[in-house]
Amino acid sequence: MRIAVTGASGFIGGAVATALAEADHEVVGFGRTPGGWTHPRARYREWDLDSGPLRADRDFEAVVHCAALADDWAPLAAALRANRDGTRTVVRSFPGARLVHLSTSSVYDAFVPNVDIPESAAPVRRFLSSYAESKTLAEFELAGTDAVILRPHAVYGPGDTTLLPRLFAAVRRGRLTLPEGAEVRHSLTHIDNLVLAVRRALDPATPRGTYNVADDAPVVLADVLREVFARRGMRVRLASIPYRSAFALAGSLEAVARARRRRPSLTRYAVSQLGLERTLDLTAARTRMGYEPTPTELDGAEHW
Template identity: 60%
Template structure:
């Protein structure tokens, strides 16, 4: 297939573009960075989704739309322009193509735990940041189309620059302070499992709709973090603070940052993602897409 991958200069988009090119597909990766994805059998094209589509965006069979502004402190207009407007531009550019949209589990209600949440849960009335709000708006744009919408949670693996590495950066004096001590269940998503889901979703005869994507079974977040710290040879212990205390500290940090026009060191969005259960039912992906994920693993994490 001739496949376009947007956001190919990022972790998820780049990993997916590489895997699809390795599969033998003709892949064109699009990104905003001058020096983005590279593959001996692939093609990388600079494209800011605010601008007109380049010539390379034509003659495509399928698109995997990964480009997004994944910043929980982004101004609302910037997030909407990138995540809603960008999706609209990609949808118009690749009209008639198999459309796989990379959404996020963040579209679920962040004000309460997600306990084996299913895709048909009512949409929340409010969001904690512009990121989930804009991603939910992009999903509404695609409603009623033939798009396949994937909702992974906490994607990790080789090349990850966000999830686990940020936790490493938060270690201070051998201590990692986390809400509830991260003693909560989470559905993590290895990048190879997400790649398998995308392969399934690209089937032109496959179903459309919304699908949660995650590893085979939920895990306790604290156990995964502890193993990752050990593999990174970083001696540290997790210090638990009550969720309510972390929430109030984040609220204060956000208010102070807003007054000073800076970034807060802690946000309520981050607290909500770390301090309560975030598990997601993947039965629909298994049943309809033929998704067969493996369990959470940090094998090889020493080289990440």
């Protein structure tokens, strides 16, 4: 297939574009960063979605839309421009192409635990971040199209620039304080499993619709973090703060940050993502896409 991949200069987009090129598809990766992705059997083109629809080289059989502003503290206008309007631009740029849209489990209600949550639990009416709101509205842009929407949670693996790096940066004097000590269940998504889901979604036999994607079974987040730290030779003790206390503290920090026009050191969104259960029902992906993910895998984590 001739496939366009947006966001190819990022962690997820780059991994997707590389895997598809390795599978002998004709891949063109698009991104804002000059020289942001390379592969000996593929091409890369600069394209800022803010500039509007693509005017040339639009003859693709499929497009995987990975480009996004994944920042929970971004101004809402900026998040909408990147995520909602960017999705609209992609739809207009590739008429007739099969569209695989990388969404997020953040579209579910962040104020409460998500326990084996099905796809039907979204959309919701309340949000803890501009990221969640804008990604929800991005899904609305796909109404009536022949799109496959994938909702992963906590994507990790080699090349990760967000999840684990932020946790590493939060370690203070050998201690990492987390809501409820991160002793909560999560459906994590290894980048290889997400790539697998994309490949299944590209199959014309896969019905259009929305699918949760994650590793084979949920894990306790604290157990995963302890193993990652051990593999990296980091002596880190996980400390616990009650969820309600952490949530209230984050709310206060957000208020101060708004007044001072700064970024808070902690957000309510981050607290909710770490301190409440976030597990996904994978029934639809397994039965309708033939998705068979592997368990959570930390081999090689010492080099991530």
